[in-house]
Amino acid sequence: KNQVEQSPQSLIILEGKNCTLQCNYTVSPFSNLRWYKQDTGRGPVSLTIMTFSENTKSNGRYTATLDADTKQSSLHITASQLSDSASYICVVRGSGTYKYIFGTGTRLKVLA
């Protein structure tokens, strides 16, 4: 069954610290993997998009990695800010389908 699992479920860090969020997926065949940021009560906003041939992709303080062999991805946030408090969702799309499979997300809280 195609699934996307994320860890941890929630995370609390102090402002200025770094953190890494994990995503494991079983979607096959694989097309691409995306990380989204979702503020409470809002729609998800795209952070990074990676295909199977890409190992890393950066967007400002966000850096995503992908290991298509082990079907794992991570999102690293550098020098966290209060505005980074949100849910971070890993989304995987299989090849030959329009369907996106969402993970349950990691809820990040950044404290001053």
Place this chain on the structure above:
Amino acid sequence: EPEVTQTPSHQVTQMGQEVILRCVPISNHLYFYWYRQILGQKVEFLVSFYNNEISEKSEIFDDQFSVERPDGSNFTLKIRSTKLEDSAMYFCASSIEDSYYNEQFFGPGTRLTVL
């Protein structure tokens, strides 16, 4: 910056009633999507729409659901006879194309409450 808009922001309805959720995708986008998110759960794909027809739908998208692009700007999701379990946040999204790198832009969502 262009954005996807959705109306209403919150819809309350009685079980068994029909509801229509409206979305205005970004103007030059060609692919349209509906998702739902039950409170506390993950976002789930409902349907994708291209060239005035459904390109793919999930198991959730049964006969009580339908989508339409009635004019050049609106994209609607209709639920014919709402059930309590239809209570969720419904997100519309659009993208300019469907390549590997196409970014889907999400609207702010409509919160549907079925009583």
